[in-house]
Every structure is written in C-alpha cells, then in structure tokens.
Amino acid sequence: xxxxxxxxxxxxxxxxxxxxxxxxxxxxxxxxxxxxxxxxxxxxxxxxxxxxxxxxxxxxxxxxxxxxxxxxxxxxxxxxxxxxxxxxxxxxxxxxxxxxxxxxxxxxxxxxxxxxxxxxxxxxxxxxxxxxxxxxxxxxxxxxxxxxxxxxxxxxxxxxxxxxxxxxxxxxxxxxxxxxxxxxxxxxxxxxxxxxxxxxxxxxxxxxxxxxxxxxxxxxxxxxxxxxxxxxxxxxxxxxxxxxxxxxxxxxxxxxxxxxxxxxxxxxxxxxxxxxxxxxxxxxxxxxxxxxxxxxxxxxxxxxxxxxxxxxxxxxxxxxxxxxxxxxxxxxxxxxxxxxxxxxxxxxxxxxxxxxxxxxxxxxxxxxxxxx
Amino acid sequence: xxxxxxxxxxxxxxxxxxxxxxxxxxxxxxxxxxxxxxxxxxxxxxxxxxxxxxxxxxxxxxxxxxxxxxxxxxxxxxxxxxxxxxxxxxxxxxxxxxxxxxxxxxxxxxxxxxxxxxxxxxxxxxxxxxxxxxxxxxxxxxxxxxxxxxxxxxxxxxxxxxxxxxxxxxxxxxxxxxxxxxxxxxxxxxxxxxxxxxxxxxxxxxxxxxxxxxxxxxxxxxxxxxxxxxxxxxxxxxxxxxxxxxxxxxxxxxxxxxxxxxxxxxxxxxxxxxxxxxxxxxxxxxxxxxxxxxxxxxxxxxxxxxxxxxxxxxxxxxxxxxxxxxxxxxxxxxxxxxxxxxxxxxxxxxxxxxxxxxxxxxxxxxxxxxxxxxxxxxxxxxxxxxxxxxxxxxxxxxxxxxxxxxxxxxxxxxxxxxxxxxxxxxxxxxxxxxxxxxxxxxxxxxxxxxxxxxxxxxxxxxxxxxxxxxxxxxxxxxxxxxxxxxxxxxxxxxxxxxxxxxxxxxxxxxxxxxxxxx
Numbered sequence: 011x012x013x014x015x016x017x018x019x020x021x022x023x024x025x026x027x028x029x030x031x032x033x034x035x036x037x038x039x040x041x042x043x044x045x046x047x048x049x050x051x052x053x054x055x056x057x058x059x060x061x062x063x064x065x066x067x068x069x070x071x072x073x074x075x076x077x078x079x080x081x082x083x084x085x086x087x088x089x090x091x092x093x094x095x096x097x098x099x100x101x102x103x104x105x106x107x108x109x110x111x112x113x114x115x116x117x118x119x120x121x122x123x124x125x126x127x128x129x130x131x132x133x134x135x136x137x138x139x140x141x142x143x144x145x146x147x148x149x150x151x152x153x154x155x156x157x158x159x160x161x162x163x164x165x166x167x168x169x170x171x172x173x174x175x176x177x178x179x180x181x182x183x184x185x186x187x188x189x190x191x192x193x194x195x196x197x198x199x200x201x202x203x204x205x206x207x208x209x210x211x212x213x214x215x216x217x218x219x220x221x222x223x224x225x226x227x228x229x230x231x232x233x234x235x236x237x238x239x240x241x242x243x244x245x246x247x248x249x250x251x252x253x254x255x256x257x258x259x260x261x262x263x264x265x266x267x268x269x270x271x272x273x274x275x276x277x278x279x280x281x282x283x284x285x286x287x288x289x290x291x292x293x294x295x296x297x298x299x300x301x302x303x304x305x306x307x308x309x310x311x312x313x314x315x316x317x318x319x320x321x322x323x324x325x326x327x328x329x330x331x332x333x334x335x336x337x338x339x340x341x342x343x344x345x346x347x348x349x350x351x352x353x354x355x356x357x358x359x360x361x362x363x364x365x366x367x368x369x370x371x372x373x374x375x376x377x378x379x380x381x382x
Numbered sequence: 383x384x385x386x387x388x389x390x391x392x393x394x395x396x397x398x399x400x401x402x403x404x405x406x407x408x409x410x411x412x413x414x415x416x417x418x419x420x421x422x423x424x425x426x427x428x429x430x431x432x433x434x435x436x437x438x439x440x441x442x443x444x445x446x447x448x449x450x451x452x453x454x455x456x457x458x459x460x461x462x463x464x465x466x467x468x469x470x471x472x473x474x475x476x477x478x479x480x481x482x483x484x485x486x487x488x489x490x491x492x493x494x495x496x497x498x499x500x501x502x503x504x505x506x507x508x509x510x511x512x513x514x515x516x517x518x519x520x521x522x523x524x525x526x527x528x529x530x531x532x533x534x535x536x537x538x539x540x541x542x543x544x545x546x547x548x549x550x551x552x553x554x555x556x557x558x559x560x561x562x563x564x565x566x567x568x569x570x571x572x573x574x575x576x577x578x579x580x581x582x583x584x585x586x587x588x589x590x591x592x593x594x595x596x597x598x599x600x601x602x603x604x605x606x607x608x609x610x611x612x613x614x615x616x617x618x619x620x621x622x623x624x625x626x627x628x629x630x631x632x633x634x635x636x637x638x639x640x641x642x643x644x645x646x647x648x649x650x651x652x653x654x655x656x657x658x659x660x661x662x663x664x665x666x667x668x669x670x671x672x673x674x675x676x677x678x679x680x681x682x683x684x685x686x687x688x689x690x691x692x693x694x695x696x697x698x699x700x701x702x703x704x705x706x707x708x709x710x711x712x713x714x715x716x717x718x719x720x721x722x723x724x725x726x727x728x729x730x731x732x733x734x735x736x737x738x739x740x741x742x743x744x745x746x747x748x749x750x751x752x753x754x755x756x757x758x759x760x761x762x763x764x765x766x767x768x769x770x771x772x773x774x775x776x777x778x779x780x781x782x783x784x785x786x787x788x789x790x791x792x793x794x795x796x797x798x799x800x801x802x803x804x805x806x807x808x809x810x811x812x813x814x815x816x817x818x819x820x821x822x823x824x825x826x827x828x829x830x831x832x833x834x835x836x837x838x839x840x841x842x843x844x845x846x847x848x849x850x851x852x853x854x855x856x857x858x859x860x861x862x863x864x865x866x867x868x869x870x871x872x873x874x875x876x877x878x879x880x881x882x883x884x885x886x887x888x889x890x891x892x893x894x895x896x897x898x899x900x
Contacts, residue, residue: 060822087825121793121821216406217441223402224410224445232400263401327481331445341518346486347441348479361825369405 025107031146034106057112060123063363064154065089066144068166071098077159083353087360093147094129101133137165144172155363175363176201179210180251181305192381194251195374202371208362211252212370213355214306219259221329221345225320235264236289237315244299244308252306253296258377261285271380283380411840413446414522415513419537420529421451427469433832435470435478438486446517448489450509454496462492497533503544524839526557534558535575542579557586557839560651566857573850582850586839591652592846593831596794600659615740623747623762624656627754627900629706636719644730648750650860657746660761661736670845674852681855683738692866697886698727701753704879711879725872728752729883733890745892753879755900759790762898773809781811794820
C-alpha cells in the first residue's frame with residue numbers, strides 16, 4: 011500500500027502513470043461526481059466533501075511514508091484536499107494517485123467528511139513548473155497551507171504564491187548551534203514577510219504560554235510581571251528555538267529589550283542572556299533537559315524581585331505548578347490538560363492555518379535579538 | 383410587577399489588562415469551586431460532568447478547580463467519584479485520558495443533605511473553606527442548580543441564609559437551570575427570591591440552546607454578512623417558521639413532561655430565544671448587556687394574546703399510536719406514567735407577530751413536538767414572491783418564493799432555496815438548493831454547549847444567559863396561552879406518531895402560507 015492512501019473508500023481511488031495535472035484534476039472531479047451519485051443512491055450515506063483548507067506538501071520521496079504517517083496522526087484536522095508533491099530527482103515521468111478518505115469514528119447521525127489526497131510523483135525536471143502542477147489541483151477559494159517538512163526550501167518557495175499560510179517547524183530546520191537557530195528564525199521571518207506562518211515550535215509552547223498568562227492573571231500577581239528578575243526555561247535538546255520563542259513572547263508582551271545570548275561556563279547546554287525592562291534587569295537562562303524525550307519544553311520558571319517564584323513542569327495529565335509566595339511558603343498543584351502528542355501538534359498547526367495569532371511575529375523578532 | 387431593573391452592568395471578564403493574554407484562544411479563568419446541586423441527576427451525569435472533563439482535557443480549567451456534588455442520597459466521596467468517572471466514560475465526547483481524569487476526580491467531593499436542611503449548607507461551607515485553605519487563596523464559588531425546579535427557591539434561600547451567597551474579594555455566582563418557573567407569576571416570584579439573595583450580575587440562567595455553536599452563529603450570519611441585512615425586514619420577508627421537531631416520545635420523562643408540555647418545555651425558552659436571534663436589531667457591540675437589551679426589545683414587541691385570541695394563534699395536540707423508525711409506537715396517553723386523562727400537549731404551534739418597524743405584519747410561526755416524522759430544529763425564512771414570474775408555468779415544478787433555511791440540528795448549516803432553469807430547450811424552472819454545511823467548513827469539533835456555558839460562568843460573562851427581564855418577557859407571551867389551555871377541557875386533537883403533526887396546525891397559518899415539511 012502506498013503512502014497517503016489512508017482509509018480509502020471502496021473503489022473511490024485512481025492512479026495513472028505518465029499523466030498530466032489536467033488529467034489528474036479531471037479524474038478527481040469524476041471521482042467526486044461518482045461519489046455524490048453513490049451517496050444519493052445510498053440510504054445510509056451521509057458523506058460530504060470537506061471544504062475548509064487545501065494543503066500542499068512538498069516531500070522527498072524517501073520521506074513520503076513517514077510524512078504520511080505524521081498526517082495520519084492529525085485526527086479530524088486533516089486538510090480537505092491534500093496535494094502531496096513527492097520528489098524523486100531522477101524521475102522523468104509524472105505519476106499520480108488519488109484517494110478519498112472519510113473519518114471512521116463519526117457519531118451516529120453526524121455528517122461524514124470526505125477528504126481528498128492527491129499524490130503526484132515528480133522529478134527534478136518538474137521543479138521549475140511546480141506551480142503549474144499544483145495550481146490546478148487545489149480547490150479554488152479555499153485557503154491553502156504549504157508544508158515542506160524536510161527542507162528543499164527553494165523548491166517549496168516557488169509554491170508560496172499558491173499559499174496563504176506556511177506551516178514550518180523551526181525544530182526541523184535547526185542544526186544545534188547559534189548559526190542553526192539564527193538560520194531557522196531567519197527563515198521564519200523571511201516567510202512571515204510574505205505570508206502567515208504557523209510554526210510548530212511555537213505551538214509546542216501554547217499550553218505554557220496559556221498557563222503563564224493565567225498564573226499572572228489575578229491582579230495581585232499581575233504587578234509581579236513588572237518585577238520579574240529571572241526566567242529559566244529548560245527544553246528538549248532540539249527545542250532551543252521553542253524556548254527562545256517563549257522568552258521572545260515574554261519580551262514582546264512585557265516590553266523587554268533582549269540582549270545577546272551566550273553559552274555559560276556550564277557548556278553548550280546552558281544559554282544565558284539578559285533583558286532590560288522598566289523594572290530592572292532580568293536574567294534569562296535556557297537549559298537543555300537531557301532527560302526529556304519529546305520535543306518541546308520541560309520547565310518554565312519565573313522569579314520576581316519580591317521573592318515570589320512560579321515554576322511550571324511538564325507532567326502526566328498536565329503541567330505541575332509550583333509557587334513560592336512572598337513569605338516563602340511553597341504550594342503545588344496540577345494544571346490539568348491532556349498531552350497532544352506530536353500528531354496533535356501537527357493537527358493544531360493545520361487548524362491554526364485558519365486563524366491568526368498576532369503575537370508570534372513580535373515574539374520571533376524579540377527572540378532573534380538573542381542571537382544578534 | 384417586574385423584578386429588579388435589568389440594566390445592571392455585568393461584571394467584565396476578569397482578564398482585561400493582562401498583557402499576556404493577547405493571541406491566546408483559551409483565556410484565564412479564576413480559581414473556582416463549582417457546587418452542583420442535584421449532582422447525581424441525569425443532567426449532571428450526561429452533560430455537566432462530561433463537559434467538565436472535556437474542559438480539563440483541553441487545559442481550560444483554572445489552576446485550582448474543585449467540584450462538590452450535593453444531593454440527598456448518602457454516599458462517600460469515593461462512591462461519588464466512581465459515579466462521576468462512570469458518567470464521564472459513558473458520555474464524554476472524547477475518550478478520557480486517564481491522567482487527566484484521575485486529576486479531575488481528585489478534586490471532587492460530595493456533600494449529602496436535603497436541600498432545605500441548613501446543616502447541609504454548613505457542611506458545604508466547611509468543604510468550601512477547606513478548599514480555600516488548601517489552595518491558599520479564596521476561590522470563586524459557583525452554585526449550579528441542577529435540581530427539580532421546585533428546589534430552586536429553597537436552595538437560593540438556604541444559600542442566602544447560610545451566608546454562602548456573598549463573599550468579599552471573590553465572585554459568587556449561581557447558575558439556574560430551566561425551567562425558570564412554570565408561569566409568569568412563578569417566574570416573577572422566583573426572580574424575586576433570587577434577587578433578594580443575589581445581584582443580577584451573579585445570576586446565570588441557563589438556556590443551553592444559547593451555548594450551541596449554531597445558535598451563536600446566527601448572529602454572525604446576520605450581522606457579518608451584508609448580503610442578507612437589506613432583505614431582513616417586512617418588505618421582503620413573507621413569514622418565518624421556527625421548528626423543533628423530535629421523532630422520539632417522552633421516554634422515561636413522563637413525570638416531568640406531563641407537568642410541562644411542549645409549550646413550556648421548548649417554546650417558552652429555546653424557541654423564543656431563536657426568534658429573538660432572527661428578529662433582533664444589530665447590537666452596538668457584542669457585550670452581554672447590549673445583546674440582551676436587543677433581545678428583550680424583540681420580546682416586548684410581541685403582543686401577548688388575549689384569552690379569546692389564543693384559539694386563532696395557538697394549536698396544541700397529543701400524539702396517538704403510530705409508527706416511528708419502522709416500529710409501532712404507543713400514543714402519549716398509553717405511555718408509562720402518563721395519566722389516562724392527561725391534557726398535556728406533546729405538540730404546540732403558535733403564530734406571533736413582532737410589532738415594530740422592521741417586522742410589523744410578518745408572522746413568526748413556532749412549532750415544537752414529539753413523535754413527529756423526524757428530528758429537526760430549523761429556522762425557515764420565506765421571502766415574498768417575485769411580483770411577476772415571466773417564465774412559463776407549464777412544466778415548471780414546485781416553483782415557490784426563495785427560502786433561507788438555517789438548520790440547527792442535525793446537519794447544521796444554511797440552505798438558500800433558489801429557482802433555476804431545468805437543462806433543456808424550454809425555459810422551465812424548478813427550485814434548487816445552495817447549501818452550506820457547517821461541519822464541512824471548519825476543522826474543529828464544536829464543543830458541547832455546556833462546556834462553553836460553564837466556562838462563561840467561571841469567567842463571569844453572562845452574554846449567553848437569560849436575564850431576569852428576558853425570562854419574564856418570555857413568560858408574558860406564553861402565560862395567556864398556558865392559562866387559556868388550562869381552562870379548556872380535553873381531549874386534545876391527536877396526530878399520529880411519526881406524522882407531520884396535527885391537521886389543526888394549518889388553522890393558524892395566514893392565507894397562502896403552508897408549513898414546511900418536517
């Protein structure tokens with residue numbers, strides 16, 4: 011079974027070798043017409059084509075199976091039509107296949123959504139004309155998100171004109187060094203100048219940002235934001251950019267000026283920086299958590315000049331919150347929330363393509379200052 | 383006399399001014415202890431507990447969240463937790479995550495007691511104080527009255543008497559389930575009792591229809607699309623039909639249903655709210671008070687019928703034996719627990735008019751019933767016919783004025799019924815549908831209405847709750863009908879189970895208007 015053909019419905023599939031975009035589009039239309047006719051004839055149907063979002067995926071053919079598996083994990087957040095451009099440099103011929111898939115776990119009486127996946131196998135000779143291959147295959151008038159999970163930035167960038175959103179993961183693009191982080195964030199910035207960017211590295215920090223915002227929401231705590239003196243973030247060894255984005259978020263929301271980061275004497279597992287704010291200097295530390303096995307953050311700790319401290323730790327069933335009050339009294343509680351897993355984060359990335367978060371770009375800009 | 387003035391300004395959501403909340407979808411919620419009276423009942427089991435689990439799953443509950451179940455039956459905390467777990471596993475829209483579920487259940491306690499027993503409230507106060515101490519802060523408190531309506535006033539009185547209704551430095555809120563009274567007099571009396579203990583800003587009267595995404599979407603549909611507003615008035619709209627049809631019977635709810643009936647169960651609350659959403663003027667801003675002010679204006683513009691007008695504008699009926707889903711089903715009077723001489727209506731239809739500049743002369747038809755042909759809740763706006771149809775009627779099929787159909791359940795969406803030419807050499811036309819299906823156009827699964835509403839209570843946002851003057855205005859419209867029917871002897875007209883409803887329903891339609899098929 012080829013990649014990108016999950017949960018195929020009956021005969022509703024098509025494939026061809028040596029084909030053209032026009033022929034693929036005609037086959038797709040024909041499949042949908044046949045499917046609609048079958049639906050009308052069926053007394054227990056209830057499948058309708060989803061019409062929310064196009065997704066164009068550019069992927070080297072060697073990663074097609076892995077990418078397909080990742081997309082299988084997004085649950086209900088599949089794009090309505092996914093156009094996968096599977097790239098194999100030596101390929102001369104354009105081959106294609108189409109699969110229609112439906113949710114298997116819909117509730118009784120609920121409409122089932124039909125989603126279309128079109129896989130087009132392309133070679134180096136097609137790279138100059140990628141737009142003319144992908145354009146006829148996306149649904150008109152729906153927003154389009156572009157995802158190129160394994161690089162090939164220049165090839166994928168020719169597809170930007172078809173998209174309104176780029177899905178990236180700064181983690182994917184990062185070599186573990188300041189140059190790598192600088193390059194990942196620079197790429198995100200360049201893309202942000204052209205279209206809306208959804209960065210999975212940013213989404214990994216969403217529950218942390220929500221809980222930090224909530225912890226400082228009561229008015230007595232809010233004033234502590236003005237006297238923060240130290241922020242420590244520990245993270246997966248590949249998630250330095252996610253940690254920088256979290257610090258960048260704090261900086262942009264609280265009007266801090268971030269200074270350049272440097273490795274400490276502890277070695278390359280600890281990055282230190284400082285921020286200046288109206289309330290004074292803030293020490294910043296980003297530490298690698300070698301024991302953390304999944305991408306993302308492990309701990310966020312904020313201390314204020316008054317002596318109060320708030321620490322959030324990753325834990326089962328949610329984040330664990332430790333508070334130290336002014337009098338030194340310590341308390342713990344669990345902030346309930348189910349882990350989304352990497353599949354859930356990718357699904358969230360697809361969903362976010364339809365929303366607009368005004369805080370990512372300022373956080374990104376602020377975080378870049380740490381590597382200036 | 384109406385209760386306290388309604389214009390009290392609701393407390394603003396508490397997070398304004400927090401620089402960290404920009405861009406976040408889930409806004410902070412203050413630490414809260416939620417007390418559910420009637421915690422072992424059907425609503426709690428099927429809706430409230432699963433809603434709380436799903437909020438926990440999404441990471442939406444606050445740092446300190448505690449749930450206290452209060453009910454008459456004696457049981458331990460552990461027994462109650464086990465019941466909560468079973469309810470969540472049975473009715474949650476998502477498969478529970480064990481860690482989250484365990485974490486949520488850890489926060490649960492149970493208090494046994496009679497609702498009129500001051501001792502129960504003293505015990506409850508003790509549990510609440512323990513939670514405060516454990517958290518090292520004063521938690522907000524929300525009391526959810528999910529009991530039979532006769533206990534609402536009793537519980538409110540006891541909350542006041544025990545000093546639990548007000549507290550410095552924290553918010554205390556009360557959530558009152560429907561039905562809010564069974565008549566105008568009862569609703570006023572209940573409002574009087576509630577407002578003698580709580581301020582209106584503390585009171586959240588639930589009509590769970592308002593928490594449904596599709597109902598909220600009606601406002602977006604009307605006020606964010608320039609296409610419809612120019613047509614949305616008496617010049618272009620012929621009439622409006624609002625239907626809430628169910629294909630099921632009363633099931634095991636005979637005791638409740640026979641004392642309520644279709645008018646009280648659905649029309650007085652849900653369907654009048656839907657009417658308000660169709661007919662209201664655009665609010666200046668989407669704040670609780672502005673939205674609710676506009677809805678109240680609509681209700682005040684509906685003239686209640688006099689007793690002798692009732693027969694012309696309202697119809698009631700009972701289902702008789704028939705067929706549903708391919709099975710023989712009994713009539714209402716044969717249902718278990720229903721008195722043989724019951725005159726409770728299982729079907730009600732009304733014709734109302736909104737006497738204002740926009741709607742004068744446009745009839746609004748509301749109908750609700752059980753054991754009808756199928757389950758559907760929809761609003762149908764029928765436009766006036768074109769002044770002259772130039773096309774040949776010969777061979778044209780079922781040409782009728784345009785209809786806009788807002789389907790709330792199942793298959794939420796909007797259908798615009800247009801007329802188009804049938805392909806061929808002749809100019810023959812027939813109706814076609816332009817269809818938008820809500821589920822096909824969004825990735826997210828709609829949360830259950832109760833998830834949204836419980837969050838709104840904890841955040842102090844009353845927009846989707848019914849205000850005191852609103853509920854009284856609803857009763858002002860329905861009360862004369864209830865009273866007239868109460869004095870009209872039975873038996874009621876019948877309609878066969880599984881049918882379109884009683885033939886008598888057509889008698890309230892104005893000339894040239896027909897019920898849309900269910």
